[in-house]
Amino acid sequence: MNNNLYNYILGIADNSLILGQRLGELTGHGPSLETDIACTNISLDLFGQVRSYFQYAAKLANDGRTEDDIAMLRKENEYRNVLLVEQPNTNFAYTIGRQFLFDVYHLAFLTELEKSKDLTLSAIAKKCIKEVRYHERFSSDWVKRLGDGTEESNKKMQESIDDLWTYTDELFHQTEADKAMVLEGIGLDITQLKQAYYAKVTDFLEEATLKVPDSKYFQKGGKKGIHAEHMGYILAELQFMQRAYPNMEW
Amino acid sequence: MTTTEQNIDNKLIPILEQVSDPEIPVLSIMDMGVVRSAVIVDGIVKVEITPTYSGCPAMDVIGDDIKTALKNAGYKSVVDLILHPAWTTDWITPRGRKALEDYGIAAPLDAEADKEVLLNGKRIVKCTNCGSQNTRLVSQFGSTACKAQFQCEDCQEPFDYFKCLK
Numbered sequence: 001m002n003n004n005l006y007n008y009i010l011g012i013a014d015n016s017l018i019l020g021q022r023l024g025e026l027t028g029h030g031p032s033l034e035t036d037i038a039c040t041n042i043s044l045d046l047f048g049q050v051r052s053y054f055q056y057a058a059k060l061a062n063d064g065r066t067e068d069d070i071a072m073l074r075k076e077n078e079y080r081n082v083l084l085v086e087q088p089n090t091n092f093a094y095t096i097g098r099q100f101l102f103d104v105y106h107l108a109f110l111t112e113l114e115k116s117k118d119l120t121l122s123a124i125a126k127k128c129i130k131e132v133r134y135h136e137r138f139s140s141d142w143v144k145r146l147g148d149g150t151e152e153s154n155k156k157m158q159e160s161i162d163d164l165w166t167y168t169d170e171l172f173h174q175t176e177a178d179k180a181m182v183l184e185g186i187g188l189d190i191t192q193l194k195q196a197y198y199a200k201v202t203d204f205l206e207e208a209t210l211k212v213p214d215s216k217y218f219q220k221g222g223k224k225g226i227h228a229e230h231m232g233y234i235l236a237e238l239q240f241m242q243r244a245y246p247n248m249e250w
Numbered sequence: 251m252t253t254t255e256q257n258i259d260n261k262l263i264p265i266l267e268q269v270s271d272p273e274i275p276v277l278s279i280m281d282m283g284v285v286r287s288a289v290i291v292d293g294i295v296k297v298e299i300t301p302t303y304s305g306c307p308a309m310d311v312i313g314d315d316i317k318t319a320l321k322n323a324g325y326k327s328v329v330d331l332i333l334h335p336a337w338t339t340d341w342i343t344p345r346g347r348k349a350l351e352d353y354g355i356a357a358p359l360d361a362e363a364d365k366e367v368l369l370n371g372k373r374i375v376k377c378t379n380c381g382s383q384n385t386r387l388v389s390q391f392g393s394t395a396c397k398a399q400f401q402c403e404d405c406q407e408p409f410d411y412f413k414c415l416k
Contacts, residue, residue, distance in 0.1 A: 038389055045303060048301070052333060119334070123334035124333055127301075141369075141390075
């Protein structure tokens, strides 16, 4: 098996898995019915995408592991998601800020992944792009609505962007698997996405009358399996059924 | 790999047309355009379906329903999920679009009009109840992944709009 490819796929999919789980927490708890449904729809899209990635990873592993095993039965330090996606739903502005900062990256990433010479990854990317365009529309719309809304909504949106900004740089950190996949023409060089990302985010934020944070201090670790304190709680919920009732199936 | 043509054995069409989308029961999976191929190889029907949205929970059910329908018609079958080429709303047949409208779901507009509607609030989606175009986007996300929520400003009817997916 190509270990680098396997790890590369997990690196991509884990972001969607953990963000999907975070959004899923809002089921029945969204600030309004429409936003509740929107967040959980996005969650569903992300889980669907994760299934495609993990099915492919399971096929590559070819050792009896299923997509569910990969999703549910790893230890905390084996998840490769960025710290950004594990940040909590502190308030709706945080949910939107986290989503927005990820969606802009996600769309740019998939647009490049579509060109991968690995036909499965390319096909998954093509499928996902169509969905992620809607995600980006939704989150950027809300950034504008809250940023350019009332004094209070502007304050909350600004706080969320200021707090989450520190997790954006990690999106562009290359792992060993990333580097190997670039060499094989399967993966993309994420460092090349950084400039356009910050330019696009800046445009959106300015339109939303928000200040672009100027902090140069960035957090990292998720891609290496070093997660924030949130991660254990997320996994406790995500993995509960499989841990309590091993091998259970729906 | 890049073909968008369907390869479906004529004998199988009437059987597959009996299977409907569990979330939109008036729409057969054939009119939905999710069946990409169905051929008989060595007495076994091989069916390929493609998901509308990645997370669409209807796909597992559709796969089971296809197997059941084929079994009732005396066929053994294998159903595979394929991702490429990705499904687009262009594959919904004219009959499918009509079925959606009759059911109370506005059929997808073309990509440009869809963007105007979902992003710029342009009022052109026709109310499925009274036909007025004086309709308002309530939310880009609706009761299922493929739909957005609208409301008619004239008759006040809330309804779903099937989002354009290109």
